[in-house]
Amino acid sequence: MPTATKSKTPTAPMPANSIFYLVRHGEKPSKGTGLSPAGQARAQAYVAYFQNLPNPAGGTIHWDYLFACTDSGNSDRPSLTLTPLGEALNNLGGWPGQRTN
DSSP: OOOOOOOSSOOOOOOTTOOOOOOOOOOOOSSSSSOOHHHHHHHHHHHHHHHSOBOTTSSBOOOOOOOOOOOOSSOOHHHHHHHHHHHHHTTTSOOTTOOOO
16 A cells, blocks of 8 residues: 655745735726726725735734736736835835836
């Protein structure tokens, strides 16, 4: 009967005391690569929601990073969805991963 063996590949530990939030990009327009009006509304709603979201202990969240999928020739929605939140969290000073083009 086969027996289970331990993997010889080391595993990296998960970051301690880290919380990850995943969000959906804004809705697409009928034409183009940007956001539809509903997608723009979603991006603005993320600003209002995440600026005031308490951490699990009830304190203020310190946002270290925002990540978006790479924009493609078909869609700029990932970065366009997070840009308003990134700007609001950093007082319009930019954010890690912000579009530079």
